[in-house]
Every structure is written in structure tokens, then in C-alpha cells.
Amino acid sequence: MxxxxxxxxxxxxxxxxxxxxxxxxxxxxxxxxxxxxxxxNTIETVGGVRPYTPLELEGRDIYVREGCYLCHSQMIRALRDEVERYGHYSLAAESKYDHPFQWGSKRTGPDIARIGGKYSDDWHRAHLNNPRAVVPDSVMPRYGFLADSPLDYRHVREKMKVLRVEGVPYTDEDIAQADADIKAQSSPDDTAAVDALDKRYPKAVAHAALGGAATPTEQDALVAYLQMLGTTVDFKLYDEKANWR
Structure with missing residues (x-):
């Protein structure tokens, strides 16, 4: 043989x-x-990355539930054309509190890793209600029903406890104040509550609930999640190429 x-x-x-x-x-x-x-030893140390606020966490769950990740990646590649279009390339540390992470690879719509603060809350609401009202060529379906769906956050504390087991550093105080933090982030007029929220979650942005409703809607939660994406890290401190724009 x-x-x-x-x-x-x-x-x-x-x-x-x-x-x-x-x-x-x-x-x-x-x-x-x-x-x-x-x-x-292989993940970079990046300052500013924090766990999601309870409202952002609920919004992220809605984002996943509605399949938004099927058309929008959250992974900016280290290529000049991508950095110039979307911003600093994605860092692994940015997703260390994501279970699961939303990097993805398919883009029917743009990458949204840096969408936080790029548009106003009203723009996001209009885009969700009727995408073609702000982006004429959009093929995104309407999500107007989210504005009519009260946010059910009865189980947010249980979610945070499970995430803590998985390594997300939620404290006992974070979990105990979850309901109050949701109300604070959707009621920016309550200055004291917003200040307490900011101490637990630096750079958390308060978003007025749709129509000033006492109970935030699913749309409110989703907008809060979108508005924090890419806002926790000051990339100018890590890479001068963040100024390519």
C-alpha cells in the first residue's frame, strides 16, 4: 500500500x-x-462602557424581539470608508455587557453602532412610525404600534439579576431602583430622579415619554436604547483617527 x-x-x-x-x-x-x-487579557480596556439602564435594557429586548438586527448591524469594521461613514470602528469592549451581542454582518439598512445622538428623539419616533417620512427610499416596515403599546417592565429586576450572574455589574441598588430609574429616564422634569439615575448610569439621557404619559411606551424604551448606542466612549482619547471626519 x-x-x-x-x-x-x-x-x-x-x-x-x-x-x-x-x-x-x-x-x-x-x-x-x-x-x-x-x-x-485580549479584550482592550475602554473607559466609559457601562451596563444598560433599565429603560435601555427593555428597549434592547424590544429591538431583538422585532428582529431589527436582521437589517442593521452594530459592527463598524476597521476600514477607512466605514470609519468615515459611521465613526470609529467597533471595539469588543463595547459589547461586553451584551447577551447576545448585536454585531451582525448584514446591512439592509445602515450600521447603527454610532447612531446615539445623531438624530433627535422626534426623528426616531417619526422613523419608527413611518420610515419613508424621513428616508424616502427606506424599505423598513412601520413600527407605529410601538407608540400605542405601554411598556411592560414588571420583570426588569429579574432580567437584571440574570444578567448579573452572566457578569454584568448591576448592584443591589441598581436592581432595587430599576422601576424608579425607568420612570426617571422617561420623565426628565424630575431633576432629583434624573440626577440619581446619572450617578448609577453615567451619560444616561432622559427622554420625555410620548405625550407625557405616566407609563412609558415600548417606543420610548426603543428610542432610549437607540440613543445610547456609541455614546458611552470618548474615542478621541483612544484613537486620533476618530477625527477622520
Missing amino acids: SLWNKHAIFEKNSIILSVGILIVVAIGGLVEIGPLFYLK
């Missing part, structure tokens, strides 16, 4: 083939899984 035909041993003997497969899979698994034990 020539050297080139020795693979026939594996093809004709199922036991030997199975053992060979296990060996190859084991080696491949060690190569891929081994570095994960040192992951903390």
Missing part, C-alpha cells in the same frame, strides 16, 4: 475512523477554546 493510499484504513474501518475524528475534533477544540481562558 502506497503512502498516498493509507487513508483507506480510515475509510474501511468505522472504529478507526471514529477515533480519528475524535482526535481531530479534540485538537481543533483545544486550539479554539484554549485562548478563551485568557480572554480577559
Whole structure:
């Protein structure tokens, strides 16, 4: 039997083939899984990244529920044309509190990793109600029903407790004040409550609830989530190329 035909041993003997497969899979698994034990040494340290506020967390869940990630990625690649269009390339540390992260690769619509603060709350509401009213060529479906759906945040504390188990640094105080923080972020006129929110979640932006309603809507939560994307890190401190624009 020539050297080139020795693979026939594996093809004709199922036991030997199975053992060979296990060996190859084991080696491949060690190569891929081994570095994960040192992951903390490979993720950059970035100041400013914080957990989501309770309202932003609820908005993120709505974003995922409605499948927004299917058309909008949150991953700006380290290519000049992408940086010039969308902003500083995405850092792994920005998504360390995402379970799961929303990087993605498909863009039917633009990347939204840096959309926070780019448009006003009213623009986002108009875009959700009727995308073509602000972007004539948009193929995005309407999400106007979110404005008529009161936000059900009865389980937000349980969500935060689960995320804490997964490594998100929510404190007991954060969890205990979750309901109050949701009301504060949707009621910017309550200065004391907004100040308390800002101490727990730096750079959290208060957004007036639609129509001044006592209970925020699902649209309010989604807008709060969109408006924080890409706003927690001052990229000028990390890379001068952030000024390419």
C-alpha cells in the first residue's frame, strides 16, 4: 500500500475512523477554546462602557424581539470608508455587557453602532412610525404600534439579576431602583430622579415619554436604547483617527 493510499484504513474501518475524528475534533477544540481562558487579557480596556439602564435594557429586548438586527448591524469594521461613514470602528469592549451581542454582518439598512445622538428623539419616533417620512427610499416596515403599546417592565429586576450572574455589574441598588430609574429616564422634569439615575448610569439621557404619559411606551424604551448606542466612549482619547471626519 502506497503512502498516498493509507487513508483507506480510515475509510474501511468505522472504529478507526471514529477515533480519528475524535482526535481531530479534540485538537481543533483545544486550539479554539484554549485562548478563551485568557480572554480577559485580549479584550482592550475602554473607559466609559457601562451596563444598560433599565429603560435601555427593555428597549434592547424590544429591538431583538422585532428582529431589527436582521437589517442593521452594530459592527463598524476597521476600514477607512466605514470609519468615515459611521465613526470609529467597533471595539469588543463595547459589547461586553451584551447577551447576545448585536454585531451582525448584514446591512439592509445602515450600521447603527454610532447612531446615539445623531438624530433627535422626534426623528426616531417619526422613523419608527413611518420610515419613508424621513428616508424616502427606506424599505423598513412601520413600527407605529410601538407608540400605542405601554411598556411592560414588571420583570426588569429579574432580567437584571440574570444578567448579573452572566457578569454584568448591576448592584443591589441598581436592581432595587430599576422601576424608579425607568420612570426617571422617561420623565426628565424630575431633576432629583434624573440626577440619581446619572450617578448609577453615567451619560444616561432622559427622554420625555410620548405625550407625557405616566407609563412609558415600548417606543420610548426603543428610542432610549437607540440613543445610547456609541455614546458611552470618548474615542478621541483612544484613537486620533476618530477625527477622520
